[in-house]
Amino acid sequence: MADSINKTGDIGARCGWVTADPLYLDYHDHEWGVPEYDSRALWEKLVLDGFQAGLSWLTILRKRDNFRAAFDGFDPVRIASWGDAEVARCLADPGIVRHRGKIEAAIGNARAWIAMEEAGGFDRYLWDRVGGAPIQNRYPTQAEVPPQTPLSQEISKDLKRRGFRFCGPTIVYAFMEATGLVNDHIVTCPCHDKVAAMARG
Template sequence: MSSSEVVPQRCQWCSTDPIYQAYHDSEWGVPERDAQRLFEKLLLDGFQAGLSWITILKKRDRYREVYRGFDPQFMANQTDNDLLDLLEDTGIIRNRLKVKGARQNAQAWLRLSEQTDPGEWMWQFVGGEPLINHFTSISQVPVKTAEAEAMSKALKKAGFTFVGPTICYAFMQATGMVMDHTTDCFRYPALCGA
C-alpha cells in the first residue's frame, strides 16, 4: 500500500484480518431479507456462542459444504449417525450440543415455514424496517435489547436452541435489522440513510 492510500475507518471491533474486514465492509449491518440467508446467519450466530466471530467466519465455507448450503430440509433429516460424523469434521465447531442444535433448529425452521414466511417473521421484531442507531463508540453498543429479548423468547417457544438474547442481538446486527456501525465508520453513512 502506498503512503497516499487512505485506509477506511472501520468499527473498532473489526480487526486487520482480511476475512473480517471483508465481512464488515460488505455484509455486517446490510439488511438481509432472504429467508435462506437469515437461516444461515441465525445458525452461524448460534455456533459462535462462547467463541470469536472470526473463528466462525473462517469455518463458514465448510459449514456451507456439510449443510448443503444450509438446506433446512437436509439438515432436519440428518440421522444421529450423520451428527456423529459431523463431530469428526475438523472444519466445523465440533461441539455436540451445537451440532445437535443445528438439526433441531432446522426442524423448527421448517415448522415455522409451514405457518408463515420466516423472513418476514424475523423482521417483525424490529417493525419490518432497520433500527438505525447513531453510536459514536463501541462502548455504547448494547449486547442485547428488548427487541432481541422478544425474538429470543419467540424463537425458543418455536423450538429453537442457541437463541439467547445476546445471540439474537448479534443476529439482528449482522442482518441489518439493527444498524450498529458507529458514526466514525465509513459504512455508517450508506447504512444509516444519510
C-alpha cells in the same frame, strides 16, 4: 443473498470490533449490517451465530465454507431430516466446530424454521419484529453499543418457545446487527450511511 458495499475509509474509521485481518475487514465492509431479506440466509446466519457461542466470530468466518459443505449448503429442509449418522459425520469433521449440542441444535432449528416458514415465513417474522425496516441506531462509539436489548430478549424467548436453541438474547442481538435488522455501525464508520441507504422503503 444480501447486497454488498464497497470498502471505504481506513481501519481507524471503522467500527471498533473489526481488526486488520483481511477476512474480518471484508466481512465488516461487505456483509455486516447489510439488510438480509432471504429466509434461508437468515436462518444460516442464526445457526452460525449459535456455533459462535464461546468462540470468536473470526473463528466461525474462517470455517464458514467448511460449515456450508458439511451442512448441505445450509439447506434447512435437508438438515431437518438428519439423524445420528449425520451428527457423527459432523463430529468427525475437523473443518467445523465439533460440538454435539450445537450440531443437534442446528437440526432442531431447521425443523423450527420449517414450521415458521409454513406459518408465514421466518424472514417475515423477523422483519415484522422491527416494523419492516432496519432500526437505525447512531452510536458515536463502540462502547455505547449494547450487547442485547429488550427486543432481542423478546425474540430470543419467542424463538426458544418455537423450538430454537443457542439463541439467547446476546446471540440474537449479534444476529440482528449482522443481518441488518439493526444498523449498529457507529456513526463515524464509513459503512453506517451506506448500510442505512440499503433499507427497503
